[in-house]
Amino acid sequence: MSEFLKSNKALDEVIRNSTSVAEMREAMLTTLAAQGVVVRDRQDAYDVRLTSSQQPAPSPPAASAEPVDHNRVSRFIYPVNHGNDRYEIFGADEAELAEKERQIRALFAR
Numbered sequence: 001m002s003e004f005l006k007s008n009k010a011l012d013e014v015i016r017n018s019t020s021v022a023e024m025r026e027a028m029l030t031t032l033a034a035q036g037v038v039v040r041d042r043q044d045a046y047d048v049r050l051t052s053s054q055q056p057a058p059s060p061p062a063a064s065a066e067p068v069d070h071n072r073v074s075r076f077i078y079p080v081n082h083g084n085d086r087y088e089i090f091g092a093d094e095a096e097l098a099e100k101e102r103q104i105r106a107l108f109a110r
Helices: 009-016 021-034 094-109
Strands: 038-040 048-050 073-077 087-091
Touching (some): 021 038, 073 094
Antiparallel strands (some): 073 087
């Protein structure tokens, strides 16, 4: 199982003894409900909810910890008379890409 919902010996045992997918699902949900991990709705067999004690604490947003990527746009360049050579350039905007492409094409024009 995932980090969100850990497996245990009782759950492993009911999974091992199941002979079909439907039986395995029912046995798992029954075991988890008996352990207090999930709450099942009696009217809808597919309405299963984790109990509040099993839900993880909200984590802080990770966006502020990630570095800012200034190379947001990219372009492929195929210089003339160089076969199937391909170069990929990256930049912050289209103007920066145009300048880099101009410089690369000037190198190959010599």
